[in-house]
Amino acid sequence: MVVIGKEIKASLPAEVLSLVRAAGKLAAEREQKLYLVGGVVRDIFLKRRNLDLDLVLEGDAPSLARELAKTKDGKVVTHDRFGTATFRKNEISIDIVTARSETYSRPGALPTVKPGMIGNDLFRRDFTINAMAASLEPARFGKLIDPYGGKDDLDRRLIRILHKDSFRDDPTRIWRAIRYEQRLDFKLEQETERLLRHDVAMIGKVSGDRLRHELERILEEDKPEKMLRRAAELGVLQQLLQSLEGNGWLARRFQEARKIDVTDKTKSAIYLALLAWRLNSENMEALIERLRFGSEASRVLRDIPEVKQTLPALTVGRIKPGAICRLLEPHRQQTIVAASLAADSALVRRRLKRYLADLRFVSPRLSGEDLKSMGVAQGKKLGALLKLLKEAKLDGMVKTREQEKKLVRKWLREGKV
Numbered sequence: 001m002v003v004i005g006k007e008i009k010a011s012l013p014a015e016v017l018s019l020v021r022a023a024g025k026l027a028a029e030r031e032q033k034l035y036l037v038g039g040v041v042r043d044i045f046l047k048r049r050n051l052d053l054d055l056v057l058e059g060d061a062p063s064l065a066r067e068l069a070k071t072k073d074g075k076v077v078t079h080d081r082f083g084t085a086t087f088r089k090n091e092i093s094i095d096i097v098t099a100r101s102e103t104y105s106r107p108g109a110l111p112t113v114k115p116g117m118i119g120n121d122l123f124r125r126d127f128t129i130n131a132m133a134a135s136l137e138p139a140r141f142g143k144l145i146d147p148y149g150g151k152d153d154l155d156r157r158l159i160r161i162l163h164k165d166s167f168r169d170d171p172t173r174i175w176r177a178i179r180y181e182q183r184l185d186f187k188l189e190q191e192t193e194r195l196l197r198h199d200v201a202m203i204g205k206v207s208g209d210r211l212r213h214e215l216e217r218i219l220e221e222d223k224p225e226k227m228l229r230r231a232a233e234l235g236v237l238q239q240l241l242q243s244l245e246g247n248g249w250l251a252r253r254f255q256e257a258r259k260i261d262v263t264d265k266t267k268s269a270i271y272l273a274l275l276a277w278r279l280n281s282e283n284m285e286a287l288i289e290r291l292r293f294g295s296e297a298s299r300v301l302r303d304i305p306e307v308k309q310t311l312p313a314l315t316v317g318r319i320k321p322g323a324i325c326r327l328l329e330p331h332r333q334q335t336i337v338a339a340s341l342a343a344d345s346a347l348v349r350r351r352l353k354r355y356l357a358d359l360r361f362v363s364p365r366l367s368g369e370d371l372k373s374m375g376v377a378q379g380k381k382l383g384a385l386l387k388l389l390k391e392a393k394l395d396g397m398v399k400t401r402e403q404e405k406k407l408v409r410k411w412l413r414e415g416k417v
C-alpha cells in the first residue's frame with residue numbers, strides 16, 4: 001500500500017490542507033469516502049505547484065460542500081443537477097464532485113453521466129497519470145488509489161490512455177496528450193501514440209468551442225511552441241486547419257514574444273496572431289469559423305491580412321513618423337505587435353517597434369477643448385484635426401501651442417478638413 005499523506009502535507013499550503021482535512025472528516029462522519037484526484041495528485045508526485053484542487057466524493061458533493069462552507073465560513077456554488085460544487089474561501093477554490101461513471105454515445109459528444117464509485121470515476125479519465133486518487137479519510141489519509149499504474153508511468157515519464165477507445169470517446173484528449181507530454185517532457189507511450197495517430201481525424205467531430213478551449217489552454221502554457229510543433233508532427237494541428245504550421249519559424253517568434261512585458265492574456269492573443277500570421281484571408285475566415293472565436297479575437301485575426309498589406313509601405317527608404325502613424329493607427333495593437341515579430345524585413349520590424357514603444361503615445365499640445373474654443377464643433381472634424389496635429393508634431397512641423405494654433409487656423413481657412 002502506497003501512502004502519500006506526507007507528500008500531500010508538504011505540498012499544500014497550510015490553510016488549504018486544513019480545509020481538505022476538514023472536508024475528509026465531514027465526509028467520514030457521513031460514512032462517505034472523499035478523495036483528492038487528478039492533476040493535483042500527479043503534481044504532488046512531480047513536485048510541481050498546483051492549487052487547482054479536485055475532490056471526488058462517493059456521495060452527494062453539493063451537500064458536503066454546503067456543510068464545509070458552513071463550518072469553515074466559506075462560500076459555495078453548487079450545480080445540484082450535475083452533482084458538482086465549488087467551495088471558495090479567500091483566494092482558495094476547491095472543486096468537489098460526486099463520483100461518476102461516463103459513457104459516450106458517439107465520438108466527440110458530451111458523455112452520459114451516472115453517479116458511481118471512485119473506481120468508475122478514475123476509469124472515465126484521460127491518462128494514467130491523471131487517474132490516481134488519494135484518500136482523505138482521516139484513518140487512511142493519503143492512501144493512494146492507482147488502478148492503472150499512474151505512478152509507474154510518472155516514473156517512466158509516459159503519457160498513456162486507459163483503454164483503446166479513449167481518443168475516440170473524447171478526441172480533445174488528443175490535444176491534452178500533447179499538452180502534458182510537452183509540458184512535462186514525457187513521451188507518449190507507444191500504443192497510445194499509435195492510437196492517437198490512428199484517431200487523429202476524430203478531432204473533426206469536436207465542437208468549435210471545445211477545440212478553441214484546448215488551443216487556448218495550450219497558448220497559456222509556458223512554451224506553447226513545443227506543443228504546436230509536436231501537434232504539427234502528429235498531424236493534429238492540421239486538423240484545425242490544413243495550412244497551419246508549427247515549425248521553427250513559429251518557435252522563434254514565440255520566444256521573442258515572451259520577452260515583451262505584457263499580461264498573460266495579451267501574450268496568448270499575440271501567440272494566436274503569430275500562429276495565424278501566415279494564413280490568407282480565406283483561411284483566416286475558415287479558422288475563425290471553425291474555432292468560433294469571440295469578437296475581440298476575430299477582430300485581431302481579421303486585421304492580420306490587412307496589416308500585411310500595409311507592411312510594404314513601411315519598407316521605403318525614408319518615411320516620416322507621422323506617416324508611420326497614419327498607416328498603423330487604424331489597426332489593432334495586438335496585430336501590430338505580432339507584425340513587429342513576424343515581418344520578414346528587419347527595417348519594418350524596427351519601425352513597427354518604434355511605433356509601439358514611442359510614436360503611438362505622442363499627442364498634440366492642443367486638446368479637443370482647445371479646438372472647441374477655437375470654434376471647431378465637436379465631431380468627426382475635431383477628431384481629424386487632432387490626428388493631423390499629432391502627425392505634424394511627429395514630423396517636427398510644430399513645436400509650441402502657438403504654432404499648433406496657427407496651423408489649425410490655416411487648415412480651417414483652406415478647408416483642409
Ligand code: CTP
Nearest residue numbers: 038039040052124125126127130131170172173
Ligand atoms: N479529465 C479527463 N478528460 C478530459 C478532461 C479532464 O480525464 N477531457 C480529468 C483528468 O483526470 C484531469 C482532471 O479531469 O486530471 C481535471 O481536468 P483539468 O483541470 O483539465 O486537468 P488538470 O490535470 O488539472 O490539468 P492542468 O494541470 O493543465 O490544469
